[in-house]
Amino acid sequence: MSRSCRKVAVARPISCLNRGKNMSNNRWKFGIATALALLPASMAAAQEAAGPDPLGALCVGGQSNASICLSATLPTTPSQTVQSWMSPDVGAAWRAGYRGKGVTITIVDDFSSTSRFNGNFGIGVQNQRHGEWTREEASMIATLATIRSKDFSTSSSVTLAPGLNVLNLSYGMYAKAGYSSNQIGWSAEEASIISYATKGTAVVSKAAGNDSVAVGGITGGQQDYLDLALIGKTSAIFVGALNGNGTTSNPTGMAWYSNTAGSNPLVQSHFLVVGVAGDKTGLYGTSFAAPIISGYAAIVGSKFTKATPTQVTNQLLNTARTDTLIGYSPSVYGKGEASLSRALAPVSIK
Amino acid sequence: MREKSGNRVSFRTTALLLCALLGVSPAIAQEMTTSLVDIHQGSPLSDRARGLGDGGYELQNGNRLSFNQWYRASWVDMHVDLLTQITEDTGILWGFGTGEEGEKYRIEPSLKFGFLTQMHPSANSTLSLSLTTTIGGNLTEKSCQADYGDLGTYSVNCRLAAGEMAPEETLKYLVNAKPERQHLWLNYRVTF
Structure with missing residues (x-):
């Protein structure tokens, strides 16, 4: 099984496409997860060799059996300010004081590679790994949630914490198109994630992908099999990227790179979109859409403390807005733009 | 005695009972008169209920x-204050409030009891003291x-x-407020 990190110039501007293949019993084995692509502007100039994340590194090498690399402490202090890239909903949500407390968000991502890139979530320009960025973003939305980091190169199963769990997957697992997801011999890591989404034991927020195709679609002869495996799963949410946060007076559209919901009703009913204001952060891609939904799920979970992951998932899906989007269509936007304020509001009250 | 209204109402039975409580002779009570001191609608609690809307x-x-639909009432709490004079310088203050109710709150009816007394430190001055207690009248949010x-x-x-x-958790923040339970009033007036 080979592990490598390579740049792809056009189709995937830059991606940490670490793929290993073993044919065993007519099943493909995936060794290492594949990070979703970011746009070249944010990445090309920023990638440089660097030492491993001192926190993420806790789960690699000699501790490769550890399923969780980091618990709780973040390398940077989460911002308590509503940033310009956030939906105004977030500020409204914070004012009542609940910010994801009691909920655990596990970021399954790259915390150990040498690939870093620049960005700015409003707290100054930083040069971080992909996982460090997604972790920071989720922690800035759900500031009181417990954030855990799971380096996806370990391939060990993801464990759940007590209380509500949210898993953030800002990566895909690509391989040659044409197989069904049940032909894949998943590693313990992805097998555990798929199991949680199937049983509804964790909210799974999955970046939809950056190939401008429908979720599970073929691009360059390849498919994201993690997308395929999560289709129709109870507590999975595919997250696409909008150009910004939409309002009724200023509706927004799909980011050009974002995968769409497509024609499959099972995807449409579990597909949300959120604004990814790359013009403000320098960070583009559905990788930065998924952590927003992870944060929203944590905030909803902190309000409805007895809610199951499936209930939180459905609440986010059922309260999405369509009137803030240009030319809403389920095949593009799925359920619509996630609305935290509506997810927290009652259907009716008397 | 302070008298805001010239309307006189005879509440002989009530006065007799009050006299019995205060040890005033029935003979005096027979001459007692009751005056309407104040009548008004609204109260701090009414205002607070309205603010919830x-x-x-x-x-x-x-x-x-809009919250407004829940915190408006067709009838606003009316307070009637009366004074039954017992002696030349002493009277019983009493009254009631009707209460009010909206869809999501209630101000219960209230009763007010107290006394008013006065003395004359000099020929042209009057020192008045009153103390009243209110029972009921609580504001309860539903x-x-x-x-x-x-x-x-x-819920x-x-x-x-x-x-x-x-x-x-939100239920902890339902409003449960009491009206001013006791009111002490001291007044010194000099005429010149």
């Missing part, structure tokens, strides 16, 4: 919900039943149902 939020379908779809139906504070707070 400020604001609103959007339901899941985007429809705007809860709502909020349907959160997949997340279930909860909630109507005003906080769309916030971050856990539904059950």
Whole structure:
């Protein structure tokens, strides 16, 4: 099984496409997860060799059996300010004081590679790994949630914490198109994630992908099999990227790179979109859409403390807005733009 | 005696009872008169209830919900204060409030009892003292039943149902307020 990190110039501007293949019993084995692509502007100039994340590194090498690399402490202090890239909903949500407390968000991502890139979530320009960025973003939305980091190169199963769990997957697992997801011999890591989404034991927020195709679609002869495996799963949410946060007076559209919901009703009913204001952060891609939904799920979970992951998932899906989007269509936007304020509001009250 | 209104109402039976309590002779009581001191609608608690009606939020379908519909009343709490004179310088203050009720709150009826006495330190000055106690009149905010779809139906504070707070937590913030229970009034008046 080979592990490598390579740049792809056009189709995937830059991606940490670490793929290993073993044919065993007519099943493909995936060794290492594949990070979703970011746009070249944010990445090309920023990638440089660097030492491993001192926190993420806790789960690699000699501790490769550890399923969780980091618990709780973040390398940077989460911002308590509503940033310009956030939906105004977030500020409204914070004012009542609940910010994801009691909920655990596990970021399954790259915390150990040498690939870093620049960005700015409003707290100054930083040069971080992909996982460090997604972790920071989720922690800035759900500031009181417990954030855990799971380096996806370990391939060990993801464990759940007590209380509500949210898993953030800002990566895909690509391989040659044409197989069904049940032909894949998943590693313990992805097998555990798929199991949680199937049983509804964790909210799974999955970046939809950056190939401008429908979720599970073929691009360059390849498919994201993690997308395929999560289709129709109870507590999975595919997250696409909008150009910004939409309002009724200023509706927004799909980011050009974002995968769409497509024609499959099972995807449409579990597909949300959120604004990814790359013009403000320098960070583009559905990788930065998924952590927003992870944060929203944590905030909803902190309000409805007895809610199951499936209930939180459905609440986010059922309260999405369509009137803030240009030319809403389920095949593009799925359920619509996630609305935290509506997810927290009652259907009716008397 | 202070008298805001010239209307006189005879409450002979009540006065007799009050006299019995205060040890005033029935003979005096027979000459007692009761005067309407004050009548007004509204109170600090009425104002507070009305204030709860400020604001609103959007339901899941985007429809705007205003609190105003829950915190308005067709009848505003009316207070009637009366004074039954017992001696030349002493009287019983008493009265009642009707209370009021909106869809999501209630101000219960109230009764007021007390006394008023005065003395004359000099020929052209008067020192007055009154003490009253109010029974009842509490403001109680009612809860709502909020349907959160997949997340279930909860009993909630109507005003906080769309916030971050856990539904059950919002009930801690229901308003339960009491009116001013005791009121002491001291007045010194000099005429020149």
